[in-house]
Amino acid sequence: MKITLQVWRQANANDEGRFETYHQGGVNEEMSFLEMLDVLNESLINEGKEPVAFESDCREGICGACGMVISGSPHGPKKAITTCQLHMRSFSDGEEIWLEPWRAKAFPVVKDLVVDRSSLDRIVESGGFISVRTGSAPDANAIAVPKSNADRAFDAAACIGCGACVAACPNASAMLFTSAKVAHLGLLPQGQPERFSRAVSMVATMDQQGFGYCTNHGACQTACPKEISIDLIAMLNRDLAIGALSGA
Amino acid sequence: MQLDSKIPEGPIQDKWDKHRFDMKLVNPANKRKHTVIVVGSGLAGASAAATMGELGYEVKCFCFQDSPRRAHSIAAQGGINAAKNYQNDGDSIYRLFYDTVKGGDFRSREANVYRLAQVSVEIIDQCAAQGVPFAREYGGQLGNRSFGGAQVSRTFYARGQTGQQLLLGAYQALAKQIGEGKVEMFTRTEMLDLVLVDGQAKGVVVRNLVTGDVTSHSADAVVLATGGYSNVFYLSTNAKGCNVTAAWRAHRRGALMANPCYTQIHPTCIPQSGDYQSKLTLMSESLRNDGRIWVPQEPGDSRVAGSIPETERDYYLERIYPSFGNLAPRDVSSRRAKEAVDMGKGVGPQANGVYLDFKDAIGRLGQDTIAERYGNLFDMYQQITGENPYQVPMRIYPAPHYTMGGLWVDYNLESTIPGLFVVGEANFSDHGANRLGASALMQGLADGYFVLPYTIGNYLATQKDGAPSADSSEFKEVEREVNEKTQKLLNVDGKRTAEWFHRELGKIVWDKCGMARNEAGLNQALEEIRNLRGEFWKDVRVPGSGKDFNQTLEHAGRVADFLEFAELMCEDALQRDESCGGHFREEHQVDGEAKRNDEDFAYVAAWEFKGVGEKPELHKENLEFENVHLAVRSYK
Ligand SMILES: Cc1cc2nc3c(=O)[nH]c(=O)nc-3n(C[C@H](O)[C@H](O)[C@H](O)COP(=O)(O)OP(=O)(O)OC[C@H]3O[C@@H](n4cnc5c(N)ncnc54)[C@H](O)[C@@H]3O)c2cc1C
Ligand code: SF4
Numbered sequence: 001m002k003i004t005l006q007v008w009r010q011a012n013a014n015d016e017g018r019f020e021t022y023h024q025g026g027v028n029e030e031m032s033f034l035e036m037l038d039v040l041n042e043s044l045i046n047e048g049k050e051p052v053a054f055e056s057d058c059r060e061g062i063c064g065a066c067g068m069v070i071s072g073s074p075h076g077p078k079k080a081i082t083t084c085q086l087h088m089r090s091f092s093d094g095e096e097i098w099l100e101p102w103r104a105k106a107f108p109v110v111k112d113l114v115v116d117r118s119s120l121d122r123i124v125e126s127g128g129f130i131s132v133r134t135g136s137a138p139d140a141n142a143i144a145v146p147k148s149n150a151d152r153a154f155d156a157a158a159c160i161g162c163g164a165c166v167a168a169c170p171n172a173s174a175m176l177f178t179s180a181k182v183a184h185l186g187l188l189p190q191g192q193p194e195r196f197s198r199a200v201s202m203v204a205t206m207d208q209q210g211f212g213y214c215t216n217h218g219a220c221q222t223a224c225p226k227e228i229s230i231d232l233i234a235m236l237n238r239d240l241a242i243g244a245l246s247g248a
Numbered sequence: 249m250q251l252d253s254k255i256p257e258g259p260i261q262d263k264w265d266k267h268r269f270d271m272k273l274v275n276p277a278n279k280r281k282h283t284v285i286v287v288g289s290g291l292a293g294a295s296a297a298a299t300m301g302e303l304g305y306e307v308k309c310f311c312f313q314d315s316p317r318r319a320h321s322i323a324a325q326g327g328i329n330a331a332k333n334y335q336n337d338g339d340s341i342y343r344l345f346y347d348t349v350k351g352g353d354f355r356s357r358e359a360n361v362y363r364l365a366q367v368s369v370e371i372i373d374q375c376a377a378q379g380v381p382f383a384r385e386y387g388g389q390l391g392n393r394s395f396g397g398a399q400v401s402r403t404f405y406a407r408g409q410t411g412q413q414l415l416l417g418a419y420q421a422l423a424k425q426i427g428e429g430k431v432e433m434f435t436r437t438e439m440l441d442l443v444l445v446d447g448q449a450k451g452v453v454v455r456n457l458v459t460g461d462v463t464s465h466s467a468d469a470v471v472l473a474t475g476g477y478s479n480v481f482y483l484s485t486n487a488k489g490c491n492v493t494a495a496w497r498a499h500r501r502g503a504l505m506a507n508p509c510y511t512q513i514h515p516t517c518i519p520q521s522g523d524y525q526s527k528l529t530l531m532s533e534s535l536r537n538d539g540r541i542w543v544p545q546e547p548g549d550s551r552v553a554g555s556i557p558e559t560e561r562d563y564y565l566e567r568i569y570p571s572f573g574n575l576a577p578r579d580v581s582s583r584r585a586k587e588a589v590d591m592g593k594g595v596g597p598q599a600n601g602v603y604l605d606f607k608d609a610i611g612r613l614g615q616d617t618i619a620e621r622y623g624n625l626f627d628m629y630q631q632i633t634g635e636n637p638y639q640v641p642m643r644i645y646p647a648p649h650y651t652m653g654g655l656w657v658d659y660n661l662e663s664t665i666p667g668l669f670v671v672g673e674a675n676f677s678d679h680g681a682n683r684l685g686a687s688a689l690m691q692g693l694a695d696g697y698f699v700l701p702y703t704i705g706n707y708l709a710t711q712k713d714g715a716p717s718a719d720s721s722e723f724k725e726v727e728r729e730v731n732e733k734t735q736k737l738l739n740v741d742g743k744r745t746a747e748w749f750h751r752e753l754g755k756i757v758w759d760k761c762g763m764a765r766n767e768a769g770l771n772q773a774l775e776e777i778r779n780l781r782g783e784f785w786k787d788v789r790v791p792g793s794g795k796d797f798n799q800t801l802e803h804a805g806r807v808a809d810f811l812e813f814a815e816l817m818c819e820d821a822l823q824r825d826e827s828c829g830g831h832f833r834e835e836h837q838v839d840g841e842a843k844r845n846d847e848d849f850a851y852v853a854a855w856e857f858k859g860v861g862e863k864p865e866l867h868k869e870n871l872e873f874e875n876v877h878l879a880v881r882s883y884k
């Protein structure tokens with residue numbers, strides 16, 4: 001198959017950036033989307049041009065490194081997968097595909113389709129953990145956790161920190177990401193002592209890092225490759241309110 | 249050079265306790281005067297950095313990804329072993345120790361393995377307390393499964409994402425220390441060389457991958473937690489960024505590299521679909537609990553699976569290994585799959601796979617049960633291949649997955665360079681010639697949480713002068729060399745991409761130093777690698793500059809190191825004139841099974857660098873088996 005790519009090219013954070021057009025032949029349906037870009041990059045290098053910068057590492061949907069807005073949708077047209085899990089069989093011959101980086105104030109562009117998402121790490125550093133010194137833990141079976149809670153905690157913990165929720169949100173809010181961590185830890189007995197202060201401090205950091213507020217659009221949930229539910233945002237808001245009241 | 253493994257005296261059960269008591273301690277008030285560099289933020293690196301930060305050391309941690317949470321450990325699926333005996337099925341520290349030594353085909357160091365089994369118990373406690381959402385039973389207790397052919401259920405898991413959840417636990421512990429200012433984190437920063445001052449490891453030279461700046465960091469000690477080298481094969485189950493650079497640079501500076509030929513080829517991966525293929529995807533081994541492996545009996549049979557009658561199928565693992573069947577160990581299953589494909593019985597469009605068939609299991613248990621057990625894996629398979637594994641059998645083929653070899657370390661996890669410690673997959677320590685499923689996560693966390701933070705104290709207690717200045721001549725000289733290499737890569741301006749060279753290298757080592765090896769092939773590989781390396785430095789093309797974000801340059805640097813490392817891997821495979829674990833020398837087999845030679849080869853091969861293209865020098869650490877009786881590993 002043949003496709004036309006309109007790719008956002010931007011040399012660095014200060015560059016203005018622009019779309020460039022590439023006509024890509026020899027595309028095979030079995031290829032992954034990123035393999036198609038690899039092939040494009042090989043030919044750009046062979047032509048003496050700079051390849052398109054994009055990120056990936058595991059290429060199986062778990063590390064959260066990859067991600068771009070594909071014809072308007074973060075991670076592309078298919079539900080519940082990452083960019084690296086997308087295959088060319090999801091596109092049709094002759095299609096024109098637009099590629100852009102995540103766009104958000106808190107995610108400055110590094111180059112082309114690569115952005116700086118370290119603001120998400122800052123949020124975790126301000127409270128997204130359970131404080132337990134190495135070697136001080138009780139026997140693992142000393143704390144029983146009802147299976148349903150463990151399962152719900154797992155669903156929340158499945159977040160891969162890719163930032164698609166931020167890219168999808170009209171306010172560029174990181175509420176879905178933050179709520180996933182707050183819910184994961186808050187659903188477990190081990191997470192109770194820091195539960196409310198965690199919520200308060202992670203949300204404060206989210207604001208400081210330049211993410212917007214949540215106005216319940218729900219676009220984040222649609223874009224999320226791990227199907228993190230916006231119900232978790234409601235849980236976060238509840239913990240936040242209790243935290244604020246109790247001065248946590 | 250005399251290798252001293254520093255194994256403590258005394259009965260094996262008491263060695264670690266005794267050693268912990270004998271080691272020197274760093275006074276709490278002095279800990280903040282010591283700086284430790286940790287390169288890597290996977291399970292081993294993140295757990296080590298977090299724990300040392302918590303103890304009060306000044307820690308600097310580096311990774312090349314944009315966040316420490318993305319280290320390759322995130323991708324581990326199946327689980328983590330621990331001798332908890334929560335299932336009351338007869339497990340014990342001794343049994344886990346025994347299974348690991350036997351599984352490693354008697355090529356690992358007993359004392360290290362015993363300690364690993366001992367601390368495994370604490371790992372689960374630690375992770376559960378951090379909030380790792382392990383699988384639970386209805387009563388709220390932790391669930392277990394049997395994994396990789398173990399006869400007890402000692403594997404803890406978090407659905408098919410155990411590595412992710414364990415790494416997030418370690419990452420969060422690390423994030424806490426970063427937030428508190430005890431660990432300084434450098435992301436998108438690649439270590440390009442190690443710096444020695446008076447023969448001791450005292451720092452690293454790194455490149456900021458966004459700005460291209462090359463700078464030095466000094467410390468009292470350096471820890472490498474940089475993972476394995478499976479990507480020497482180009483196609484592997486590892487993440488695209490995994491590489492040997494940090495370990496190889498340390499090797500060039502004097503750290504011995506042990507058993508590089510011990511690589512693990514995982515039997516259940518999705519076969520390659522074309523030349524553009526960028527990596528291979530693992531399908532969890534747990535699938536072998538319910539799937540049956542088969543190929544058509546006749547070579548060249550191109551009928552679709554459903555039209556091949558039962559009588560014309562060969563369920564070869566069940567036939568050859570009646571007691572283990574489809575659960576035969578990884579190395580054995582991989583070799584048998586290769587044999588079938590080599591005989592022309594391969595299936596799929598490229599005839600490069602074998603079937604893993606769930607038809608019987610679905611018939612017996614129902615599709616819902618199978619979906620509950622493996623739903624996410626089936627979806628992943630369908631996403632990649634476009635085929636529905638509930639209706640047609642999966643196609644699988646072995647792929648490079650894990651590397652048992654690595655930098656040589658003693659019982660303290662210290663390399664042959666004083667002050668350089670190596671943890672996780674990057675060292676050679678615990679798995680001998682073959683690693684058992686669910687044991688890599690255990691080893692990474694054992695090293696990082698429970699072993700290194702003690703043993704490094706014993707070294708730091710002797711380092712009274714503090715870290716040297718990163719402006720000293722030793723650092724400046726290494727910086728100059730690093731810049732020179734970068735410039736050299738950019739200057740070649742040839743006609744072929746680094747990607748092309750990497751693929752070519754992969755083909756050579758996969759063919760001749762992969763699942764089966766022989767003398768003639770290895771000699772030929774050595775020659776081909778040297779030629780390819782020569783061509784690389786004449787003909788590689790790296791666009792752009794060294795002064796900004798340049799992914800092609802990063803990759804080219806890693807390929808350059810793989811081109812040197814591959815030669816050592818083949819040299820080691822040639823020297824080891826026996827078959828053991830993942831190292832199968834065709835010259836040494838009985839009925840197609842690996843034939844070990846304990847008389848001549850019960851040693852660790854530790855290589856000393858003598859220059860690029862020069863013959864490396866072999867040093868041997870003899871292995872003593874005082875607790876586990878040397879025996880033929882039989883799975884029939
Ligand atoms: C698909 C897959 C599934 C697996 N499943 C299991 C399983 O179920 N159970 C099990 O026990 N094991 C499993 N393994 C093996 C296991 O995941 C790995 O062996 C283990 O996670 C390695 O951890 P590590 O901390 O040593 O290294 P890694 O997690 O590879 O981390 C390496 C770190 O080093 C950094 N780094 C490397 N080089 C440099 C450099 N030059 N400069 C700066 N930073 C650098 C990287 O950024 C990264 O942070 C699996 C492996 C794969 C590939
Ligand atoms: S919540 Fe979903 S979209 Fe947002 S970072 Fe996590 S996985 Fe990505």
Ligand code: FES
Pocket residue numbers: 055056057058059060061062063064065066067082083084085
């Ligand atoms: S590359 Fe890891 S999630 Fe896509």
